[in-house]
Amino acid sequence: MRECLARGRVILGSHFRRELAAEDLDLVDAWQVLRSGNIYAEPEPDIKTGEWKYRVEGYEPGGKWLAIVFSFKSADVAFLITTFSLEAKRRKDEGHEKGRVQ
Template identity: 30%
Template sequence: MFQRILKQMRDKVRNRQYVMTLHAEEEMSDDELTIFDVERGILTGEIVERQKDAQTGEWKYLVRGHTVTGDDIAVVGKIGLTGKLVIITVYRL
């Protein structure tokens, strides 16, 4: 359904054009995930939900994919004003 956005997100990951919020880094650490897990989650995943940010009005996307070990992972991200992918949060499913 959101193939154009998913392609943009994957391209940003492949070209290292992304940033992670502090919240995403904390959640990644709490769930014992690595940046490689997050990247693989986006590269193997599908967008399952689009959400409108209550504060900014921007669209953010929930991607469900797999870690490098095959576990399920969720990544919430958006394309920021600078054109980079902003990874808002991540968590193990």
């Protein structure tokens, strides 16, 4: 991923761009996470494309913990699929819990 960033071979998916805006962040914030973050989980297969999805996580400059999901289109081209903050994930998970029948 860092090699892709250095060479400018990163494709921003439309969903990624929408979610980044929804988090009130910009590309500078995302690039910081991509350059300095870590991958904590094993990659997962994307059921739509068959490609492996990776998730890099870290703090953006404003202090928000951000996760960015990406895949490699080739050895030197990365595709950014989506992004979310820990806060947004927590809100989404809580919403699912409230809607669950006990």
